[in-house]
Amino acid sequence: MDRLEQEIRDTSKGMTPIVKTITRFAIGIIVIFGAYIILYGHLTPGGGFAGGVILASSYVLLTLAFGKDMALSKMGNTAASILDNSGALAFVVIGLLGFTGGYFFYNFLPKGEQFQLFSAGFIPLLNIAIGVKVTASLFAIFMALSIFGRFIYQAAEGEERESEE
Amino acid sequence: MEIVLLFLLAFMIIGSIIAIETKNLLSSVISVGVVGFNLSIIFLMLGAPDIAITQVVVEILILVVLIRATITTDNTSIEGPRDTFPFVSSLIFFGLFLMFAFFAVQEIPKFGEPIMKVSKEYLRTGPEKTGAANVVTAILLDFRAYDTLGEATVLFTSIIGAFVILRRKGRKGKAEVDEEKFGILEDEDIKQNFEGF
Amino acid sequence: MILYFLSMVLLVMGLYCLVAKKNIVKKIIGIVIIEYSVNLFLVLVGYRSGGIAPILVKGMQAEELVQKGVDPLPQALVLTSIVIGLGTMALMVALCLRMYEKFKTFDMSKINTLKG
Numbered sequence: 001m002d003r004l005e006q007e008i009r010d011t012s013k014g015m016t017p018i019v020k021t022i023t024r025f026a027i028g029i030i031v032i033f034g035a036y037i038i039l040y041g042h043l044t045p046g047g048g049f050a051g052g053v054i055l056a057s058s059y060v061l062l063t064l065a066f067g068k069d070m071a072l073s074k075m076g077n078t079a080a081s082i083l084d085n086s087g088a089l090a091f092v093v094i095g096l097l098g099f100t101g102g103y104f105f106y107n108f109l110p111k112g113e114q115f116q117l118f119s120a121g122f123i124p125l126l127n128i129a130i131g132v133k134v135t136a137s138l139f140a141i142f143m144a145l146s147i148f149g150r151f152i153y154q155a156a157e158g159e160e161r162e163s164e165e
Numbered sequence: 166m167e168i169v170l171l172f173l174l175a176f177m178i179i180g181s182i183i184a185i186e187t188k189n190l191l192s193s194v195i196s197v198g199v200v201g202f203n204l205s206i207i208f209l210m211l212g213a214p215d216i217a218i219t220q221v222v223v224e225i226l227i228l229v230v231l232i233r234a235t236i237t238t239d240n241t242s243i244e245g246p247r248d249t250f251p252f253v254s255s256l257i258f259f260g261l262f263l264m265f266a267f268f269a270v271q272e273i274p275k276f277g278e279p280i281m282k283v284s285k286e287y288l289r290t291g292p293e294k295t296g297a298a299n300v301v302t303a304i305l306l307d308f309r310a311y312d313t314l315g316e317a318t319v320l321f322t323s324i325i326g327a328f329v330i331l332r333r334k335g336r337k338g339k340a341e342v343d344e345e346k347f348g349i350l351e352d353e354d355i356k357q358n359f360e361g362f
Numbered sequence: 363m364i365l366y367f368l369s370m371v372l373l374v375m376g377l378y379c380l381v382a383k384k385n386i387v388k389k390i391i392g393i394v395i396i397e398y399s400v401n402l403f404l405v406l407v408g409y410r411s412g413g414i415a416p417i418l419v420k421g422m423q424a425e426e427l428v429q430k431g432v433d434p435l436p437q438a439l440v441l442t443s444i445v446i447g448l449g450t451m452a453l454m455v456a457l458c459l460r461m462y463e464k465f466k467t468f469d470m471s472k473i474n475t476l477k478g
Contacts, residue, residue: 227451
């Protein structure tokens with residue numbers, strides 16, 4: 001019996017084993033769909049915003065089904081804030097790189113052939129940056145709301161506990 | 166087409182009446198979910214699949230967050246008489262607003278015949294200039310990327326604001342004393358807390 | 363025409379909920395309804411009868427899109443507005459939970475510490 005089986009059998013946290021088993025199968029499909037929506041945003045309906053929210057909702061599903069420890073082990077608070085900041089930073093940096101061709105947000109990469117995955121210059125890169133940013137920030141705000149404040153200042157609470165001991 | 170849209174819009178209005186007037190907070194939140202999913206169907210019928218996808222997933226997250234906000238707290242209705250003055254004055258104001266809105270919507274282009282001065286140029290040259298087949302993405306990330314930059318900034322700011330509101334205590338010890346008091350500080354509190362200055 | 367007017371009615375209902383209700387969660391719901399109505403109005407203005415989605419598929423010329431496509435500009439702006447709405451709603455829910463923790467109630471008329 002591996003670790004995931006034990007998590008599923010454990011009824012003390014999260015929802016019932018039925019929900020956990022379904023979540024186990026569904027979560028991979030949701031993540032793949034979110035990644036598809038982000039990566040093909042310039043060819044089909046979708047884009048960074050929709051895909052990012054789908055990825056964030058997969059984490060929300062994980063939190064609701066398995067409890068907050070499982071979700072935090074997949075993406076911790078530090079990782080979430082780093083991803084959030086790096087997404088926003090990547091957006092600005094790609095915009096600034098446009099100065100190599102002339103002006104802010106100049107599409108400096110080659111356009112490529114239309115209807116291909118690697119085409120449209122820097123638009124897929126911007127989609128990925130927005131998707132990462134939206135995923136991380138919405139996941140972080142959901143965790144902060146569901147744990148209500150203890151998420152960001154775990155370190156401070158740890159110090160307090162040490163001083164109490 | 167227009168008949169179906171009218172039907173869906175009437176359904177949205179009924180859903181929001183229930184959401185506004187029902188006593189139980191949980192059923193009110195679920196009625197808002199009904200309105201949002203209806204809105205995504207309307208977007209899909211209006212030829213906007215991008216927004217329809219976004220609206221569906223955002224609606225799911227809004228429902229989860231709002232249910233989280235209401236389910237652990239008490240969701241009993243608030244008793245007491247309705248204040249007369251805000252009720253009557255808001256009804257009068259909204260009646261006037263609707264009257265002027267009725268005259269105003271006569272002036273804007275008819276439904277189904279947009280002007281599209283700029284958008285025709287975008288549609289004509291967008292796929293060729295940017296290389297993206299989806300013209301909405303081309304506008305969002307190339308022609309008007311400044312808008313998206315501003316959007317990212319607003320999202321970032323609101324998330325940071327929510328973190329600041331939700332944190333238990335500040336990093337410095339002084340804030341712990343301050344946390345017990347809220348509202349306007351008395352004189353002695355100021356003396357007690359800011360002696361060092 | 364009547365569609366525009368009905369979205370205005372939706373806006374007014376959200377405003378009424380925002381002004382006249384005492385419960386904070388009801389006020390948040392009012393703001394969410396206002397957002398819906400404004401987004402709906404913007405997309406309704408950009409619709410062209412018999413129009414197709416502004417997405418080029420293989421074998422279609424750009425000129426065909428100009429003849430038949432719906433207005434892509436309001437769609438792009440509404441797309442950002444929806445996600446901003448989610449962010450601001452999370453901020454409002456955070457404020458609301460914090461106030462509930464302090465005052466143990468959602469009733470605005472009982473929260474009178476800042477009065478005067």
